[in-house]
Amino acid sequence: xxxxxxxxxxxxETRAVDAVSFRVEKGEAFGIVGESGSGKSxxxxxxxxxxxHWSGGMVIDGEEQSQHRTRAFHRHLQMVFQDPxxxxxxxxxxDRALAEPLRVHGVGDREPRILRALRExxxxxxHRFRYPHQLSGGQRQRVAIARALILEPRVLLLDEPSSSxxxxxxxxxxxxxxxxxxxxxxxxVLVSHNLAVVAHLCSRVAxxxxxxxxxxxxxxxxxxxxxxxxxxxxxxxxxxxxxxAAAAALVTFD
Amino acid sequence: xxxxxxxIADLRVAFRSxxxxxxxxxxxxxxMGREKLGIVGESGSGKSxxxxxxLRxxxxxxxxxxxRLAFDGIDLLGAAPSAxxxxxxxxxxxxxxxxxxSLNPVMTVGHQIAEAYLAHKRASAAEAxxxxxxxxxxxxxxxxxxxxxxxxxxxSGGMGQRAMIAMMLAPDPDLLIADEPTSALDVTVQMQxxxxxxxxxxxxxxxxxxxxxxxxxVASFCDRVLVMYGGRVVETVDARRLGEARHPxxxxxxxxxxxxxxxxxxxxxxxRDPAWLTAP
Amino acid sequence: xxxAAAPREWRAWLTAEAPSSRLHARSVRAYAxxxxxxxxxxxxxxxxxxxxxxxxxxxxxxxxxxxxxxxxLARRLKxxxxxxxxxxxxxxxxxxxxxxxxxxxxxxxxxxVVVIVAPIGLLVGCVAGYLGGIAxxxxxxxxxxxxxxxxxxxxxxxxxxxxxxxxxxxxxxxLTAWPPYARIARAETIVxxxxxxxxxxxxxxxxxxxxVLLHVMPLCLSSMIVRVTLDMAGIILxxxxxxxxxLGAQPPSPEWGAMISAGRKFILDQWWVAAFPGxxxxxxxLGFNLLGDGLRDVLDPKQR
Numbered sequence: 048x049x050x051x052x053x054x055x056x057x058x059x060e061t062r063a064v065d066a067v068s069f070r071v072e073k074g075e076a077f078g079i080v081g082e083s084g085s086g087k088s089x090x091x092x093x094x095x096x097x098x099x100h101w102s103g104g105m106v107i108d109g110e111e112q113s114q115h116r117t118r119a120f121h122r123h124l125q126m127v128f129q130d131p132x133x134x135x136x137x138x139x140x141x142d143r144a145l146a147e148p149l150r151v152h153g154v155g156d157r158e159p160r161i162l163r164a165l166r167e168x169x170x171x172x173x174h175r176f177r178y179p180h181q182l183s184g185g186q187r188q189r190v191a192i193a194r195a196l197i198l199e200p201r202v203l204l205l206d207e208p209s210s211s212x213x214x215x216x217x218x219x220x221x222x223x224x225x226x227x228x229x230x231x232x233x234x235x236v237l238v239s240h241n242l243a244v245v246a247h248l249c250s251r252v253a254x255x256x257x258x259x260x261x262x263x264x265x266x267x268x269x270x271x272x273x274x275x276x277x278x279x280x281x282x283x284x285x286x287x288x289x290x291x292a293a294a295a296a297l298v299t300f301d
Numbered sequence: 302x303x304x305x306x307x308x309i310a311d312l313r314v315a316f317r318s319x320x321x322x323x324x325x326x327x328x329x330x331x332x333m334g335r336e337k338l339g340i341v342g343e344s345g346s347g348k349s350x351x352x353x354x355x356l357r358x359x360x361x362x363x364x365x366x367x368x369r370l371a372f373d374g375i376d377l378l379g380a381a382p383s384a385x386x387x388x389x390x391x392x393x394x395x396x397x398x399x400x401x402x403s404l405n406p407v408m409t410v411g412h413q414i415a416e417a418y419l420a421h422k423r424a425s426a427a428e429a430x431x432x433x434x435x436x437x438x439x440x441x442x443x444x445x446x447x448x449x450x451x452x453x454x455x456x457s458g459g460m461g462q463r464a465m466i467a468m469m470l471a472p473d474p475d476l477l478i479a480d481e482p483t484s485a486l487d488v489t490v491q492m493q494x495x496x497x498x499x500x501x502x503x504x505x506x507x508x509x510x511x512x513x514x515x516x517x518x519v520a521s522f523c524d525r526v527l528v529m530y531g532g533r534v535v536e537t538v539d540a541r542r543l544g545e546a547r548h549p550x551x552x553x554x555x556x557x558x559x560x561x562x563x564x565x566x567x568x569x570x571x572x573r574d575p576a577w578l579t580a581p
Numbered sequence: 582x583x584x585a586a587a588p589r590e591w592r593a594w595l596t597a598e599a600p601s602s603r604l605h606a607r608s609v610r611a612y613a614x615x616x617x618x619x620x621x622x623x624x625x626x627x628x629x630x631x632x633x634x635x636x637x638x639x640x641x642x643x644x645x646x647x648x649x650x651x652x653x654l655a656r657r658l659k660x661x662x663x664x665x666x667x668x669x670x671x672x673x674x675x676x677x678x679x680x681x682x683x684x685x686x687x688x689x690x691x692x693x694v695v696v697i698v699a700p701i702g703l704l705v706g707c708v709a710g711y712l713g714g715i716a717x718x719x720x721x722x723x724x725x726x727x728x729x730x731x732x733x734x735x736x737x738x739x740x741x742x743x744x745x746x747x748x749x750x751x752x753x754x755x756l757t758a759w760p761p762y763a764r765i766a767r768a769e770t771i772v773x774x775x776x777x778x779x780x781x782x783x784x785x786x787x788x789x790x791x792x793v794l795l796h797v798m799p800l801c802l803s804s805m806i807v808r809v810t811l812d813m814a815g816i817i818l819x820x821x822x823x824x825x826x827x828l829g830a831q832p833p834s835p836e837w838g839a840m841i842s843a844g845r846k847f848i849l850d851q852w853w854v855a856a857f858p859g860x861x862x863x864x865x866x867l868g869f870n871l872l873g874d875g876l877r878d879v880l881d882p883k884q885r
Contacts, residue, residue, distance in 0.1 A: 082487035082488065082489065082490075083458070083487055095784055096784070097780055097783060097784065116786075117786075118786035119786075120786075121784060121785055121786035122786070125784060126781070126784055128777045128780070128781065129777075130777060133776055133777040133778065134777040134778050134780075134781050135778055135781075136778045136782075136796060137778075137800070138799050138800060140600075140603060140606050142603060143603070147782070147785060147787070148785045151785050151786055151787045151791070152785075152786065173599035174599070176599070176600035176601065176602060176603060176605060176606040177599065177600065177606070178606065178610065181598075184344075191781075194781070198785075213343040213344055213514065214343060214514060214515075214516070214554060214557065214558060215343060215553070215554060215557055215570070215571035215573075217557075217559075218557035218558070218559070218568040218569065218570045218571070219570050221559060221568055222567050222568055222570065225565075225567070240487065240488065241559075242561060243558070243559040243560050243561050243563075244559055246559070246561050247559040247563065247565065247568070248565075269561070270561055270562065281489060282488065282489070283561075285488040285489045285491070285492050286488055286561070288517050288518055288520070288521035288522075289492060289495050289499075289518060289521040289522040290492075290521065291496060291499060293492065294492040294493060294495065294496035295496065
């Protein structure tokens, strides 16, 4: 479904993304794990067309992509952002936010679609005319997911979808994302700094550091701690909670 | 030193809003000695306000009351503003989440640390500078001379947070309140900063209140953990025995975290019981 | 249905947690905003003054004591009395009546200017801020050109070219009043441009025009409204200044600035000829300023 070949994104003089290549099969969930500044979000932005200053090869759903995307492209690929409060227009009600994609693409029978979208993410008609500031973090993220899915895309890009949420809400959102992927056979590309989240949702993971993929592995291997690159091993150790000895052994890479 | 470092009983923080008075902290009480105490809760649990109440640094419009609020035997509730100013920084210090917002952007890092020192101890400018350099070394910054002259926007998040810790520990306080000190940092940097905190707190025999939303992290770092929900402490648990926690909220919180070991099955979700808001 | 039940039902409808339609949602939001606004006594005072201006302008014929341009040289320069509440001017005209009718002229000038200036400034600023690049540079340089003109100088130039009169005064003021709005709108747009919800809109495939009109502009409206209200005082004073110089409304039109100008000669002995129009200008400017401050407190996003 997605084939990326030597994707490179340069900001001023630094390479935020340096010759990254990967494949994602249809219906698969692919995770990119890395710390801040690793370039993982930039990869998503380049894939989605938000960032147009990239070079390399990109094939999505069999079609070669250029820097500029067509409107039709956006029906097939959508994105969920990290901060649910920032990703909803503060002056638009939930109804308006969900109707907007339908309006832009000229899709009719908006009313049933909106109601169905709300139901699918676990919200009800009582949420329909609320403003974002009247919703909780979890509810806002559900609206963001509903908005992303209302056009029935095939690919969903997820940029730290649960990082800004409370722990208990995180579980609900992750469950929701998992269920939706199975029900609709969606392809996910999930970016996160949290190994556990990525391991939960994805089948394959790429570990990113300083713009490069240092390692690509199956989640099963990750769980079994069968890692090859020392950076991955370090990331694993750091995710296990604080340990004085482990902390002493940490090395800064680049 | 006799007696507990901090004694809190029936702490309440309330705000007046259009809909009446709402209590954000509802009867929190605990004592602590020179140990690492963690306070864990989700947003809205009142954990940050509890930490700030000790320093009486609450937002305007907040109403604070308690049966007892004492630091090293000194009553904090009735203390005059000048007495509080003496305590703040010199004996009780606070580190907050994002150094981007807590460091003064127009002063160099080293200068800020020196200022913090001079605010509480009589010393010459040269002595303050030496102390600042020593503190930068204590937080394991490799080139203290160079970092001394950098501005906050020129240093990384981890380094900024370490500078913040240096600044707060320069006057040698007895109690450090850390409000999500590592939440804005990467995992590996988080570990390094925590190691520094661990060492400094042990070396100086300080008390540490570690406020966070990350239950596992707090349990692996602190000695005791207080779990807060809806403005109240629902459980106090020994960090090593976190698995034996009994309150359904704590157990629920632990159960719903995704782990590497857990499979791809559905995560347990927290079923909120309204009784948690009122039960003792 | 009892008398007390009806307002209670309205209140319940206006404070509903789960609105049932877009109109309902908007009404709930407007009600909440109005309640905050109404708690500010100074803002209420400003609102009262502005409403008074509107009411007076509307009801001038009803409240007046006759014809504003009717001269009677026998009773010129009479002091305030029971017959002539504000006295008479140098041509024997009733000042009170002239001030009432002058409110219409003031309101007319101010409304025209705002209606021309605010949309243009908003559009130019938002487009420049969102598109960036060459469009931004061109639009901002055009804005700079107009910003460089002092209002009165430009008005003088207009008068020299086209002759005096209210229409030309309005055009002259408008030409120099719009640039600040463009700048404010551009500054806000630049900040908004990078936010996630705009990225989300771009990801939907929305065209830049749609994004600017439906997503960006509504967010710039609050600061626009505040700025416009606060500017009203300045516009009124500029119009009065033009009238004072004889460039705005022409005699016998009862424009307040022109009245002050005419009263200059008599200011020491017959102070009322200039004082009352001056007081009127003061009160109206004050009203708009207070209202603008109140609106800013209510509409400022940081406070919500």
